[in-house]
Amino acid sequence: PPHTRQLRVEDLSVRYGGVRAVESVSFSIAPGEALGIIGANGAGKTSTLRALMGLVPRAAGTVRYGERNLTKASAHTMVRHGIGYVPEGRHVFSGLSVEKNLLLGGYSRGWRKANQEALDGVYARFPVLAEMAGRPAGALSGGQQQMLAIGRALMPKPSLVLLDEPSMGLSPKLVEEILDILTGLRAAGLSLLLVEQNAELAFGATGRCLVMENGRVVMEGDVARLRADDRVQRSYLGL
Ligand code: ATP
Numbered sequence: 300p301p302h303t304r305q306l307r308v309e310d311l312s313v314r315y316g317g318v319r320a321v322e323s324v325s326f327s328i329a330p331g332e333a334l335g336i337i338g339a340n341g342a343g344k345t346s347t348l349r350a351l352m353g354l355v356p357r358a359a360g361t362v363r364y365g366e367r368n369l370t371k372a373s374a375h376t377m378v379r380h381g382i383g384y385v386p387e388g389r390h391v392f393s394g395l396s397v398e399k400n401l402l403l404g405g406y407s408r409g410w411r412k413a414n415q416e417a418l419d420g421v422y423a424r425f426p427v428l429a430e431m432a433g434r435p436a437g438a439l440s441g442g443q444q445q446m447l448a449i450g451r452a453l454m455p456k457p458s459l460v461l462l463d464e465p466s467m468g469l470s471p472k473l474v475e476e477i478l479d480i481l482t483g484l485r486a487a488g489l490s491l492l493l494v495e496q497n498a499e500l501a502f503g504a505t506g507r508c509l510v511m512e513n514g515r516v517v518m519e520g521d522v523a524r525l526r527a528d529d530r531v532q533r534s535y536l537g538l
Pocket of ligand 1: 315318319320338339340341342343344345346347387464496
């Protein structure tokens, strides 16, 4: 059955010493919705995602997922409550096999059956990972490594997946493949939060986006409205 949890983030802020990287960012994601965050390098997108996930301290703000208040939750706790994370730059372990990389995202030791089921699910979604299961992750192409990073995040069966710039370093053809993957995740009922410098990908994969500049949300709207906006066209679509 589709999940029913809504994510609500209110007034999230991030500071690095004196640097105010994120200032009072608020948004919510309905069950099954895909939300994008676009913005230039350094706008605060990655910091927003990492603070949401509990990977950098939340200087202020609240995070709720469904009935739960996760404001103080660690990344590990976020994962336990159904939130998956695909880091910028993929961070797969190149010397380990594809399967070992997937298992690192899975349940703790002793959960053999759950892990086997989760592996089967990932292999069904990404058959190329099944073909390459025994190969070192370093032998995969960039696009396949991104697939592996997404597959690893899917191992604990999340209901919401946070993705940090999955298009990074990929050719336009592979970016199309990423779009297909994200479309498939949405079709499976997952909620998505997609951080992207590639506004085209964000607009293709989501229904609604935030635009960040200097740590703040400066614009928010449905993709159709943002696409039609002069400023968005000039600054983010290169038109
Ligand atoms: P990108 O994803 O393209 O790197 P971004 O929009 O995600 O950019 P952030 O990486 O979140 O932006 O950075 C926001 C601001 O915080 C920038 O001014 C950046 O220099 C600063 N910053 C990021 N990480 C740190 C850190 N560990 N220490 C100090 N400042 C940081």
